[in-house]
Amino acid sequence: MNLSIDIARKILETSKQRARELRSPVSIAIVDAGGHLVLFERMMSPYGWATGNISIAKACTAVMFNQSTDAVAQWGAGIPGFASSMAEMSHGKFIMAAGGWPIRIGGATVGGIGVSGGNAPGRDDEIARAGLGALEAAAPPILAQPAQLQPMQQQQHSGPYMQPAPSYPLMSPMPPAQAPNNPPALVGPVTPGGNQPPSSAQSQNSSVTGSGQNSPVGTQYLVPGEQQEENFYSDQTQLRSNENHSGGQQ
Numbered sequence: 001m002n003l004s005i006d007i008a009r010k011i012l013e014t015s016k017q018r019a020r021e022l023r024s025p026v027s028i029a030i031v032d033a034g035g036h037l038v039l040f041e042r043m044m045s046p047y048g049w050a051t052g053n054i055s056i057a058k059a060c061t062a063v064m065f066n067q068s069t070d071a072v073a074q075w076g077a078g079i080p081g082f083a084s085s086m087a088e089m090s091h092g093k094f095i096m097a098a099g100g101w102p103i104r105i106g107g108a109t110v111g112g113i114g115v116s117g118g119n120a121p122g123r124d125d126e127i128a129r130a131g132l133g134a135l136e137a138a139a140p141p142i143l144a145q146p147a148q149l150q151p152m153q154q155q156q157h158s159g160p161y162m163q164p165a166p167s168y169p170l171m172s173p174m175p176p177a178q179a180p181n182n183p184p185a186l187v188g189p190v191t192p193g194g195n196q197p198p199s200s201a202q203s204q205n206s207s208v209t210g211s212g213q214n215s216p217v218g219t220q221y222l223v224p225g226e227q228q229e230e231n232f233y234s235d236q237t238q239l240r241s242n243e244n245h246s247g248g249q250q
Contacts (some may be wrong), residue, residue: 058114
């Protein structure tokens, strides 16, 4: 973005207004990003002719180092021969004195302003900063933007694995395949160990279910290896019941 003549005029008029309020007639210079003069005004004409060149040098110095001339003077004073060498290389457009500021628009330096001739310490710097305040007043307000998802979150939501899965009707579980010559034995709930012998109540339930009645809710199917073990205990239970029954008849 370049420094337009309209923006330069607005900065100049704001600086002049502040200088009138302070009753301090000064010279004001505005340059572009290349240090070329855009606007200049000397308020105390025909006096103060030296302040014109000083104000231009302040504006160029602020653009050259992209900071205020007061800051340049603080660190440049400790370098021997720095001021004289820079003034020689810039053809007199360098000076270490307060009163110059870079003009920034949108974070980019588009020019500089220099003020000279203040009748009190700090007046030049105050008038220059007042001119920069015109840019802040003319800046458009920044509208609040809605919060956006981060790229990682957007990628997760847009991935195919995040799509809703189709719903299918629930199917009842199918019993495991059994050997044709060894029918399954229906028993009660299986113990956590899987190999413990059933109790007498479970044996009665197994004999009842084997007689053709409906199986209870907790009925489970056993694999062939466990069927033989359960049948062994079932046979022992039946033998004991027959012995008791025969003993009662005697």
